[in-house]
Amino acid sequence: PSRFYLLRFDPGTGRVSLRALPAAFIPANAEVHDMALSPDGTSLAADIGRDYVGSHLIVFDLATGNERAWSFKTCASCHPSGGGLGFVGTNVDALSWTADGKHLAFVGPNRAGWPSHSTVRLLDVTLPGSGLLANSRPVAIPPPGDRLSMVMWRGAIITPDGRTVVIVEELANDSAPIKVRDRLLKISVATGRV
Numbered sequence: 274p275s276r277f278y279l280l281r282f283d284p285g286t287g288r289v290s291l292r293a294l295p296a297a298f299i300p301a302n303a304e305v306h307d308m309a310l311s312p313d314g315t316s317l318a319a320d321i322g323r324d325y326v327g328s329h330l331i332v333f334d335l336a337t338g339n340e341r342a343w344s345f346k347t348c349a350s351c352h353p354s355g356g357g358l359g360f361v362g363t364n365v366d367a368l369s370w371t372a373d374g375k376h377l378a379f380v381g382p383n384r385a386g387w388p389s390h391s392t393v394r395l396l397d398v399t400l401p402g403s404g405l406l407a408n409s410r411p412v413a414i415p416p417p418g419d420r421l422s423m424v425m426w427r428g429a430i431i432t433p434d435g436r437t438v439v440i441v442e443e444l445a446n447d448s449a450p451i452k453v454r455d456r457l458l459k460i461s462v463a464t465g466r467v
Contacts, residue, residue: 295338309368318368318377332398343405366428371435375399378431378438391426393438412438413460436462
């Protein structure tokens with residue numbers, strides 16, 4: 274079984290220590306797509322699931338091992354999924370905390386029933402409930418493509434003060450020959466302005 278560990282480096286002594294964390298929920302045949310440690314080191318957010326089948330955004334309390342999960346459904350008969358955090362597989366920039374540890378930025382759906390997974394959302398982890406859409410709000414929605422047919426936002430890094438999100442935008446066409454272009458964008462959380 275997979276589990277989480279904390280690896281500490283002490284530059285003064287050169288010592289390294291490895292400690293198992295109480296966050297241990299990684300189901301069989303599931304993988305961690307992304308994770309982010311809160312600024313104070315007390316919580317670990319992780320997107321855990323199986324590709325195309327669904328996943329959950331889970332926040333672990335590292336002192337107690339307690340966990341809280343959020344999910345959403347894109348349709349009534351669809352599997353629940355967590356966030357659609359970036360593309361399939363591991364995404365090292367899909368989750369990001371604000372300095373107060375109360376909000377988590379991620380790339381997810383715009384609204385229920387909408388398959389687009391390219392909206393930057395801000396999850397309030399202090400609100401009750403397990404609905405990813407109900408507990409988060411859209412911060413920025415991608416603009417239409419410019420001469421390329423698909424626009425996807427791959428990751429969201431929020432500044433500690435929660436005022437700005439930096440994202441990677443991928444523009445691609447859906448016919449041969451495939452053309453892809455990436456851009457780095459800065460977005461105001463207050464206005465959504467790029």
